[in-house]
Amino acid sequence: MAPVAIGAGVLSNQVSDSVDAISADLEHADPPLVTTVTDRNGSTIATLYAQYRVPVTAAQISPAMKAAIVDIEDRRFYTEGGVDPQGMLRAAVNDSSGGDLQGASTITQQYVKNYLINVVDRDDKTAQEKDREDSLARKLREAKMAVQLSQTVSKDDVLADYLNVVEYTGTVYGIGAAAEAYFGTTADKLTVPQAALLAGMVNNPSVYNPYTHPDNALKRRNTVIDSMVTAKSIPASFAATAKATPLGVVGTRPAAPSSTCLGSAPDAGFFCAYAVNYLKQAGFTVDQLDTGGYVVKTTMDPHVSQVVKDAVDANVPTTQDGVANTFAVVQPGANGHQVLAMxxxxxxxxxxxxxxxxxxxxxxxxxKFGAGSSFKIFTSAAAMVAGKAGLNTPLPNPFSNCFTPPNANKYTPCYSVSNDGTSYPDPISLASGLATSPNVAFVGLESQVGMPAVLDMARKLGLRNTLATNDAGNPPITDPSDARSKNPQYDEPQSQYFQNLLSFTLGNSPVSPLEMANVSATLMSGGTWCPPNPILSVTDRNGQAVPVKQQGCEQVIPPGVASTLEAGLSQDTTVGTSAAAAHSAGWTRPDIGKTGTTQLSESVAFVGGVDNFAVSSMVFADGPHPEEICPGTPVHLGRCGHGAFGGTVAAPPYFHAMSTLLAGVPDTPIPPPDPQYLDARN
Known part of the structure; x- marks a missing residue:
C-alpha cells in the first residue's frame, strides 16, 4: 500500500492551494439565482436567469426528500466525516492498478463537485471537464474540500446546499425549482414518490428525464423507493403503494418560467426589455442580471399599461399586416421622468x-418614416429661445416656397415645400401654426433660426438616442468594407446628417416613440429634461439596496418657454388637427398635443400630454412592403388616396386611454404663456 499512499500524498500537496481558496467560499456559496423584474406594485413581470433556482433552507425540504436522497446516494451521510475512507481507499487501489476509477463519493463530495461545475466553473467548459474527469487528483481535491466543509457546516445545511446546487434538466437547478417545475409544488410538500423521482434524477438528469425517458425514470424512481425501504425510512407496505403511483409530472416539459423578457405579458414585454437595457447601460452585466438574484422594481404602472394596451389593440389588431401602433407614457417631474407604460x-x-x-x-x-409635423415643436422652441418668434409672431406662409438650404453653393437646388391645402392664412401666427401645422411657415422659421439650433433643441428636449442613430434608425456604419460607410445617410448620426437639410422640421427621419413622449414630459416639467427612467429600485439577494447610475436632470429651456409652448400646443385638440377626433371621442379636457403625418402617410403621430401623463402614440408601417396607412376599422395598409393623419389615426388611442385613466379626475389646467415669449425679441 506504500506506493499508493505516497502517490496520494504528492497529489494532495499539489492541489492544496486551490482547495483552500475554493473551500473558503463553499461555506458562503452564492449560487446563481433568479433576478425578478416587477412592476411598481411588486407583481412579477419577468424572470431573468441562467440557472432557474429557488433556494430553500433545510427546514423547507420535506423529510421524504431528505430521506430519498440520503438513502440512494450516501446512506452513511450523517455519521461520516465528509468522506468515505473505505470507498476512497478502494478507489485509490483500483486506480493505481490500472482499473477504472471507482465511486464512493459522499453527498458532501458530490456537493463540492456540483458546486464547482454549476457555480465556480459554470462559464468555463475546460474547467468543467476537469471537474468531471475520472482522476485520483480530482477525487483528492473533492475529499480535502469535503473534509474542510464538514468541520464547519452542519449536516443538514450541507444536505440543503447540495440539493440547492444540483442540476435537473435544462435550466432547472435545485430542489426548490425542481419541485415547482416538475410537480407544481414546493420542496416542503414533496411526497415519497415525487421525492424518489427527483432523488433518482441527480445521478443522470438526461437519462432519467421523466418527459423524454419515462420508463427509465419510473425504474429509477422505484429503485430509490426500494432503497428507502432498505434504510427503514419507509415501511415495505407503503413502498408498494408509492411504486404503483404514476410519475405525476405536470405538462409535457418542466414548467420553468421564461428566462428573458420574451416571457412577459403583452403589456409588459417592451417595458421589461427597456428596463433591462437601461440597467446594462448603468453598468450591470448580463451575467450579473442573469445570476445575481436581484429584485428589480420598475416604474411600470400595470393599470396604465393595460389601459393603453387595450387602446392600441382596439385601434390596430396585434396581427394586422404591416401596421404598428406604439404608445409610450411618461410621468413628468422636475426631479425625474418615470416611464409608466410602453x-x-x-x-x-x-x-x-x-x-x-x-x-x-x-x-x-x-x-423609420418619422413623426411628421410633431417635430415642429423643436423649431418653435428654438425660435422662442433665440428670440426669433413668439406665439403671436406672424410667419410668412404662402402655399408653396423654395428655400435655400444651409451652406448652399450656386449648384445647390432650393428645397421646395408646399402646404397641404390652400386654406391657411398668409401670414399665420406661430400659435395658429402649431394648431394647424402648415409646412411652409415652419420650414421658413427653421431656415431663419438655423439648423444647428433646431437640432440642438431636439437633442435637449429629448431625442438623445434618436439623433445618435443614422437616417435608417441604426448606429452609423463605420466599417470601411461596407459600401454604405461612404454614404452620409448611413455613416453619419442624424445630428450631423441634418445640418444642411431643412426637411428635419417636417419629421421625415427615424425616431423613438418613447423619446417623443419624453419630449412632452420635458415641456410639462417646466423645461427640465430627465432620462426616461424605468427603475424604482434594485435590491440584491440579501435585500440590500443596489445603486443605479443614471444621468441627472437638466434645465434645458427656460420655464417661460416651456409654459408658452404648452399654451401654444393646447389648441390642437380644440381647433387644431386633432379637434375632429377629440369631438368624436367626447374629449373636452385641457391638454397639449401635436399631430404629425409623413408625406406618403406611412407614419402618423400624436405627441402630447394631459394631467400627469406625457404621451406619444405613433402608427407606422413596419412590414417589408410599406404602403400608405389608411383609416378604418381596423387601420390598415392600402392605396386609399386619402391616407391617415395623426389626428384621425394616432390621436384616437390617446383619447380612448386617457378618458379611461382620468375618469372622475378633475381637469388640470394648462399653464398660461409667459408674456416674454409672446412676441419676437430680435
Whole structure:
C-alpha cells in the first residue's frame, strides 16, 4: 500500500492551494439565482436567469426528500466525516492498478463537485471537464474540500446546499425549482414518490428525464423507493403503494418560467426589455442580471399599461399586416421622468405570425418614416429661445416656397415645400401654426433660426438616442468594407446628417416613440429634461439596496418657454388637427398635443400630454412592403388616396386611454404663456 499512499500524498500537496481558496467560499456559496423584474406594485413581470433556482433552507425540504436522497446516494451521510475512507481507499487501489476509477463519493463530495461545475466553473467548459474527469487528483481535491466543509457546516445545511446546487434538466437547478417545475409544488410538500423521482434524477438528469425517458425514470424512481425501504425510512407496505403511483409530472416539459423578457405579458414585454437595457447601460452585466438574484422594481404602472394596451389593440389588431401602433407614457417631474407604460399592438416575442417582434419598437428609433409635423415643436422652441418668434409672431406662409438650404453653393437646388391645402392664412401666427401645422411657415422659421439650433433643441428636449442613430434608425456604419460607410445617410448620426437639410422640421427621419413622449414630459416639467427612467429600485439577494447610475436632470429651456409652448400646443385638440377626433371621442379636457403625418402617410403621430401623463402614440408601417396607412376599422395598409393623419389615426388611442385613466379626475389646467415669449425679441 506504500506506493499508493505516497502517490496520494504528492497529489494532495499539489492541489492544496486551490482547495483552500475554493473551500473558503463553499461555506458562503452564492449560487446563481433568479433576478425578478416587477412592476411598481411588486407583481412579477419577468424572470431573468441562467440557472432557474429557488433556494430553500433545510427546514423547507420535506423529510421524504431528505430521506430519498440520503438513502440512494450516501446512506452513511450523517455519521461520516465528509468522506468515505473505505470507498476512497478502494478507489485509490483500483486506480493505481490500472482499473477504472471507482465511486464512493459522499453527498458532501458530490456537493463540492456540483458546486464547482454549476457555480465556480459554470462559464468555463475546460474547467468543467476537469471537474468531471475520472482522476485520483480530482477525487483528492473533492475529499480535502469535503473534509474542510464538514468541520464547519452542519449536516443538514450541507444536505440543503447540495440539493440547492444540483442540476435537473435544462435550466432547472435545485430542489426548490425542481419541485415547482416538475410537480407544481414546493420542496416542503414533496411526497415519497415525487421525492424518489427527483432523488433518482441527480445521478443522470438526461437519462432519467421523466418527459423524454419515462420508463427509465419510473425504474429509477422505484429503485430509490426500494432503497428507502432498505434504510427503514419507509415501511415495505407503503413502498408498494408509492411504486404503483404514476410519475405525476405536470405538462409535457418542466414548467420553468421564461428566462428573458420574451416571457412577459403583452403589456409588459417592451417595458421589461427597456428596463433591462437601461440597467446594462448603468453598468450591470448580463451575467450579473442573469445570476445575481436581484429584485428589480420598475416604474411600470400595470393599470396604465393595460389601459393603453387595450387602446392600441382596439385601434390596430396585434396581427394586422404591416401596421404598428406604439404608445409610450411618461410621468413628468422636475426631479425625474418615470416611464409608466410602453406598449404596442405588437407583442414582444419571436413569432411574427402572431404579431410579435423581438425589436423594442417603443424604445428604439423604430419608426423609420418619422413623426411628421410633431417635430415642429423643436423649431418653435428654438425660435422662442433665440428670440426669433413668439406665439403671436406672424410667419410668412404662402402655399408653396423654395428655400435655400444651409451652406448652399450656386449648384445647390432650393428645397421646395408646399402646404397641404390652400386654406391657411398668409401670414399665420406661430400659435395658429402649431394648431394647424402648415409646412411652409415652419420650414421658413427653421431656415431663419438655423439648423444647428433646431437640432440642438431636439437633442435637449429629448431625442438623445434618436439623433445618435443614422437616417435608417441604426448606429452609423463605420466599417470601411461596407459600401454604405461612404454614404452620409448611413455613416453619419442624424445630428450631423441634418445640418444642411431643412426637411428635419417636417419629421421625415427615424425616431423613438418613447423619446417623443419624453419630449412632452420635458415641456410639462417646466423645461427640465430627465432620462426616461424605468427603475424604482434594485435590491440584491440579501435585500440590500443596489445603486443605479443614471444621468441627472437638466434645465434645458427656460420655464417661460416651456409654459408658452404648452399654451401654444393646447389648441390642437380644440381647433387644431386633432379637434375632429377629440369631438368624436367626447374629449373636452385641457391638454397639449401635436399631430404629425409623413408625406406618403406611412407614419402618423400624436405627441402630447394631459394631467400627469406625457404621451406619444405613433402608427407606422413596419412590414417589408410599406404602403400608405389608411383609416378604418381596423387601420390598415392600402392605396386609399386619402391616407391617415395623426389626428384621425394616432390621436384616437390617446383619447380612448386617457378618458379611461382620468375618469372622475378633475381637469388640470394648462399653464398660461409667459408674456416674454409672446412676441419676437430680435
Amino acid at each position: 406598449v404596442a399592438n405588437r407583442n414582444y416575442g419571436t413569432d411574427p405570425a402572431q404579431g410579435e417582434t423581438s425589436t423594442n419598437i417603443v424604445a428604439d428609433a423604430s419608426n
